[in-house]
Amino acid sequence: MENQGKKFFSIYIFGKKYRVPEGLTVQKAMEFAGYQFIRSCGCRGGICGACLTEYRTPGSYQLKVVLACQALIEQEMQITQSPFVPMNRAAYHLGALKVQPGVLGRIYPEIYRCLQCNTCTRVCPMEIQVMEYIAHAIRGDIEKVATLSFQCILCGVCAAKCPAEISQPHVALLARRIYGRHILPFPEGLGQRISDIKAGRYDRVLERLTRLSTEELMKVYTFREQEPQESDQWVPKNPKFPED
Amino acid sequence: MSAYPESMQESMRNVETTRPRRAREEIPMLSLRERQELLQKYHPDYREGGRREIKAGVNKGQRVPNELADLFEGISVVRPGEMDLGHVKEEVDVLVIGGGGGGASAAVFAAGGGAKTLITTKLRFGDSNTLMAEGGIQAAVGKFDSPALHYLDTLGGGGFQNLPNLVQALVSDAPMILEWLARLGVMFDRKEDGDLLASFAGGQCRRRVHSAADYTGMEIMRVLRDEVYSQGIEILEFSPAVELILDEKRRCAGAVFVNLDTDEMFVIRAKTVILATGGIGRLHIQGFPTTNHYGATADGLVIADRAGAKIIFMDAIQFHPTGTAYPEQLLGLLVSEAFRGWSAQLVNGEGRRFIHELETRDITSSATIREVVERKNGVATPTGMHGVWLDTPLVEINKGKGTIHRIFPHLFHRFDTYGIDITKEPVLVYPTQHYQNGGILIDEYGETTVKNLFAAGEVSGGVHGRNRLGGNSLLDIFVFGRRAGIQAALRAKEAVVGRPSLDHVIEYEKELEKSGILRRHIKTPLLLPDYRYEKALGKVHQ
Numbered sequence: 132m133e134n135q136g137k138k139f140f141s142i143y144i145f146g147k148k149y150r151v152p153e154g155l156t157v158q159k160a161m162e163f164a165g166y167q168f169i170r171s172c173g174c175r176g177g178i179c180g181a182c183l184t185e186y187r188t189p190g191s192y193q194l195k196v197v198l199a200c201q202a203l204i205e206q207e208m209q210i211t212q213s214p215f216v217p218m219n220r221a222a223y224h225l226g227a228l229k230v231q232p233g234v235l236g237r238i239y240p241e242i243y244r245c246l247q248c249n250t251c252t253r254v255c256p257m258e259i260q261v262m263e264y265i266a267h268a269i270r271g272d273i274e275k276v277a278t279l280s281f282q283c284i285l286c287g288v289c290a291a292k293c294p295a296e297i298s299q300p301h302v303a304l305l306a307r308r309i310y311g312r313h314i315l316p317f318p319e320g321l322g323q324r325i326s327d328i329k330a331g332r333y334d335r336v337l338e339r340l341t342r343l344s345t346e347e348l349m350k351v352y353t354f355r356e357q358e359p360q361e362s363d364q365w366v367p368k369n370p371k372f373p374e375d
Numbered sequence: 376m377s378a379y380p381e382s383m384q385e386s387m388r389n390v391e392t393t394r395p396r397r398a399r400e401e402i403p404m405l406s407l408r409e410r411q412e413l414l415q416k417y418h419p420d421y422r423e424g425g426r427r428e429i430k431a432g433v434n435k436g437q438r439v440p441n442e443l444a445d446l447f448e449g450i451s452v453v454r455p456g457e458m459d460l461g462h463v464k465e466e467v468d469v470l471v472i473g474g475g476g477g478g479a480s481a482a483v484f485a486a487g488g489g490a491k492t493l494i495t496t497k498l499r500f501g502d503s504n505t506l507m508a509e510g511g512i513q514a515a516v517g518k519f520d521s522p523a524l525h526y527l528d529t530l531g532g533g534g535f536q537n538l539p540n541l542v543q544a545l546v547s548d549a550p551m552i553l554e555w556l557a558r559l560g561v562m563f564d565r566k567e568d569g570d571l572l573a574s575f576a577g578g579q580c581r582r583r584v585h586s587a588a589d590y591t592g593m594e595i596m597r598v599l600r601d602e603v604y605s606q607g608i609e610i611l612e613f614s615p616a617v618e619l620i621l622d623e624k625r626r627c628a629g630a631v632f633v634n635l636d637t638d639e640m641f642v643i644r645a646k647t648v649i650l651a652t653g654g655i656g657r658l659h660i661q662g663f664p665t666t667n668h669y670g671a672t673a674d675g676l677v678i679a680d681r682a683g684a685k686i687i688f689m690d691a692i693q694f695h696p697t698g699t700a701y702p703e704q705l706l707g708l709l710v711s712e713a714f715r716g717w718s719a720q721l722v723n724g725e726g727r728r729f730i731h732e733l734e735t736r737d738i739t740s741s742a743t744i745r746e747v748v749e750r751k752n753g754v755a756t757p758t759g760m761h762g763v764w765l766d767t768p769l770v771e772i773n774k775g776k777g778t779i780h781r782i783f784p785h786l787f788h789r790f791d792t793y794g795i796d797i798t799k800e801p802v803l804v805y806p807t808q809h810y811q812n813g814g815i816l817i818d819e820y821g822e823t824t825v826k827n828l829f830a831a832g833e834v835s836g837g838v839h840g841r842n843r844l845g846g847n848s849l850l851d852i853f854v855f856g857r858r859a860g861i862q863a864a865l866r867a868k869e870a871v872v873g874r875p876s877l878d879h880v881i882e883y884e885k886e887l888e889k890s891g892i893l894r895r896h897i898k899t900p901l902l903l904p905d906y907r908y909e910k911a912l913g914k915v916h917q
Contacts, residue, residue: 152912156704163911167903169613169635172669173498174507176708177789178593179668181499201792203704224605225560257788277562282590282784285597304601308560311598315562316569324516324550336523337547341539349407352531355524355580357404360718360733366519373523 143209157184157199157210170214177201180286183213183256196254196288216287218298223305230313232271239302242268244295251289251299257282261289261299268302276303277310336374378794379701383803386754389726390764390801397720397728398769404731410738417741417749419661419694419806420841426690431886433824434680439689442658446677448887449897453618453631453640455877460620464632464641467493468867469860472616472630472675473651475503476592476849477832479599480856481649481821481863486608488864493643494608495632497615497652497670497902501600504653504668504833505852508592509711509785510576511584512556512853513846514549517573520581522546529847532578532735533812533840536688541838544819545847548854553585556853561598562587564782575716576845578735582716584846589711589783592849615674615902618880619648619682619828622873627682627828629875635902644875646867647827649859650675651852654811654833657904660692664707665808674900675834679815681883684823684830688813691841696721696739698807700762702793707807710765710786712736712845717782718773722764722801723752729763737842740806747805754803762805767797810848812839821859827870829859 137152142160149164158172173181182199186208199212221238228234236242242265251261260279267275280303289299327333343351356367377384405413415421426438429447439447469485471478474496486492494500515525525546530537553571557563564572564586573582587594603610616630620642629644652675656667665671680686697712699705715721715732721739723729723746730742743763747753753761770778779787779798790797814836821829832852839847887893906913
């Protein structure tokens, strides 16, 4: 019924021809063709990196890289999928690493093999400046690698295409972990709150709250003061509530 | 030029026209009584005929959504008589079933406690709802915030029915969990002075949600996965558990698995088992689309129910108010609650607000359903879906140009793919199935009512009552993943395991058969949703 009035496209899944209604994502088109995915399917929302897909269309030399859950089908497209890309992940323990400019190159020396061909950037389905962050990795700028690579979903296509055989996603992941642990300042307020909790500062009030009846709880609940959305300078009238 | 079709543009112009006035408009929050009335009239949980009683086992008599009851009434993919429980592939101290945030954290802490630990997972390690979490993780660290206020907010969100001991654990551990994640290298958003940035989610009286842009779950999951690799914890992928194994004293003693590549069934014996299999979104409760991962098919609930684990609040399903309603290719996908935390407003087809944006999710969804279904103030898409507007450009106006790129890079990219620039045009949204509020009953150490069987994360229940607050699920999985991991490792040191058996599976099926409702055509657990052929065209399966 739903097919009425729909235009059909021919697509080639691993070389085999199927007719599927237009307007579908590649993932749904494959399901329409009869696939029940075990691999090449995850979040279905463009963030898990499972459905890496490559295709060509007639009359074009270009090999395009997309996520099957995000891209729409095209007439006569030839599709293949890479649910897994072998990558080099070095062994390390984050806590033991020292933050020195050369740390990324010491753990992943292959970054120095980069040919600056820019293939990695060109194929990235997340439009990350991959070659640029590898250049920053070579220079030892961990912060730049961390921020430029932040949207990496580890699909691995850059590593699959790299003529210098670099596993860019793992270089970036290491940089982000070093940045998060060793370079970003440890948040002050957090440390204080943890000490307070460990010292038992909230035990009494929590014990009291857990013993309240539903009616009593509802009453206490309605006494909460709502921090306004606009102001960063807000101070509650009763900062001690509900401790007192 | 707008990416929206002509038919939707008149209503979009209403949104633009009313924007300057709305930006300063104050609307009150509902009283507890008004909340209750709204829920009972419009929340899908209260819809006639949506739920029915479980017919066998320890949970007999509890009402659950029909789609889940169907699975409980099906037959096991394991035929107990034919399964050789001697076909043991491996013996471990702690067996973790599930490779999302709950399973990964449980494994790290179990291994840290000296236990021989194995993580098994249905798909890839990391495939989970965890990595799809956008908004963030709650922890009361602000100057004027406290675990006690976090406690009250969580109880209020849950309809005051949450189990107090679990909430106490949740709010007390929260800052420690944040510290643990930061030390693993998670790049939490910071203010200019380097301190943690916090934003609002619905039902919170303080800013308490800590984020890593709108990648929070992905950022945490990729870091945690890397840490599991670093520690050399063993991982078994594409191998879902299909039954739990009990001994003669009904203690959990391992599980039966299937290798999805070869269909081989095998046994892993364990002194303790931690279930962290996630939720049920892919059952499409009441035909709703879902924000959930492809693997969210209730597998853990089904096998735990058969093994005699009590469940709680499984009739309470969370519908997230801002699932994508247009374009159809993105139907049901999550548009982070953080947008409302950053001042985006919900607006009907005429350009008017209809609910305070920081009400809890159950309330906001109910109000949206009322607006569209009863008041007919929604906006229709060309394919006949309806929704209301989430006025995202307000974020740029109120919080400064560039805020959306900085805080919501993923969502910007996702809509940009379809030509929609969310810094300039609003997004059409409608409630989407997001979370199971209830699940397997646990104590504050994560243990279920079956001895030596633990549960953590979405598959477990009690801590969120009947409705979870935004930012409390990323927290829940790590608080109870950690607690279950520590406790399971301790228990494994003294646990005695008896003769393995699947008698409970035979008994459960016999009981169903006696009541005349054993559904032989439904093989459970489900493992994979079926979207093949015409089903791929269904509107709910984005």
